[in-house]
Amino acid sequence: MRRAVVKGVGHYLPERVVPNAEFEATLDTSDEWIKARSGIERRHFAAEGQTTSDLATRAAKAALDSAGLNADDIDAIILATSTADLTFPSAATMVQHAIGNTKGYAFDVQAVCAGFVYALSNANALIISGQANRVMVIGAETFSRIMDWTDRSTCVLFGDGAGALILEGQDGEGTTEDRGILATDLNSDGRYRDLLYVDGGVATQNTGQLRMEGKEVFRHAVEKLAATAHTALEKVGLDADDVDWVVPHQANIRIIQSTAKKLGVGMDRVVVTVQDHGNTSAASIPLALSVGVANGQIKQGDLLVTEAIGGGLAWGAVVLRW
Template sequence: MTIRAVVKGVGHYLPERVVPNSWFEDKIETSNEWIVSRSGIERRHFAAEGQTTSDLATQAAKSALENAGIDAADIDAIVLATSTADLTFPSAATMVQHNIGATKAFAFDLQAVCAGFVFALTNANALIQAGSAKRVIVIGAETFSRILDWEDRATCVLFGDGAGAVILEAEEASGTSDDRGILATDLNSDGSYRDLLYVDGGVSTQTTGVLRMEGKEVFRHAVEKLAQTAHKSLETAGLSSDDVDWVVPHQANIRIIQSTAKKLGVGMDKVIVTVQDHGNTSAASIPLALSVGAFEGRIKQGDLIVTEAIGGGLAWGSVLLRW
């Protein structure tokens, strides 16, 4: 008997405030045309004053629970991927656990920056396969607007705030690639590239810090490593890019998305793209895109989906799943 972690529900939440590219034009030397041509981003959402990452995550979790028709009291675990938790501790996941009334769930945060949701899915899958949990809410949530340098035009225009969530449930399956659920995962890290993407502050330095990025180098690594990790997950499952119904990538930059799809041999008509509306929401970007794709009726039960992401660390990985 094989146990698979099957998606039972999906949901997302975006703050009410929508920030178009034009908002930046009287603050830094930039334009809508400049931002769109380099990133594909047209708008993003920013959290309201006092609105925290756990607030966004709570709303996404509630949306996923409603979509799944599952009561929060029946959730066994909550895994929240974020780099912008409300507090140093306790975890934002425990705040979500309390907010939604998941009284029997254990909860923890996981930090792998933009790759966080892929890492969180992989960990949730392991919990389910080990028998430690039957139902897990996996959330990606960020308030990156809190850690941007508003004078750095190369980075401050790229990021937004939001949250997405999926609910995984253990199901018995045949053990073949036709099963629903997570079929394969691949995780990677290389700390020698730390200086390419990081926040220049933290608890032990007693500073908050802001995001710093070497854009050209991150781009180069992203295209190579994202295609590589996606191929690895497909190979593990005994499948190929020809079998893929949808690629749901980390929504960082339209040029990265296009280049990675080309390397995978997948047409853009099979790629879920939301970067134009959300910007880069880091760990939230894949679950946001999954939720949007599902609610729009594009992602359907039985579809084979590959997700891939790369973030600071560098950390990167992929998850192959059948919806």
């Protein structure tokens, strides 16, 4: 059986680090309030003029270095983002040019915070169908560009960053011991569009700002994230006891903890980076994967589950052996 196996991983964070205390000058908030409700202690913001494709390019180059590959070794680039530089062309084509890839194809995927899971699933499909052999999958965001800085319930939660994986087609035995992506599960329900959205776009002729019904998003997140992770594991006859690491979307420590409990996984088997990065939307899972590898947590052969939920609502999970 053809498998999409992780060949390399990398990430990039903008230089500017914004601690919680920085918000105290302009908002009725505090470091203690933010930490208690989200687990976030700091986040990174892109510099003036620094775009999503800039961050993605840095992460892409780091992943190439990790994999020991050149840009033209990549057949396809999939970039998950909700904050592309322009309406079109895709940010992925900008990354393609910036890294010097001239032989592949590139496109964006937009599923907000679930974007990286959707992009991984698409990359897996391209590889197992023979349409590509090596696919670079990137999650990158500059959510600092769409914040309402007067809304303390949202603007303290988000940050900027990028992470990238390179997947390569390899032959496996068709068992759960194979390295690579073993199962995916994708879902969406447009009835909940008003729970998390940006009030701008082509229809309004402005960029808009992020709006969120936090309590409702929290409720849906815990239920749907645990369910999609269970479903993905069940597709290949595995359960939570088989999982070495859960690498969740890093939105809120309470969501992460509640989902892990519902899954039946201890927090000692959960990669957590939300304290340092905040919610970086589609970038949060690849960032966490890259940091987990760098910290010596994630090792070759480990069984991972990644799960995420975002505006749409859109949610999903991927089971992969590193």
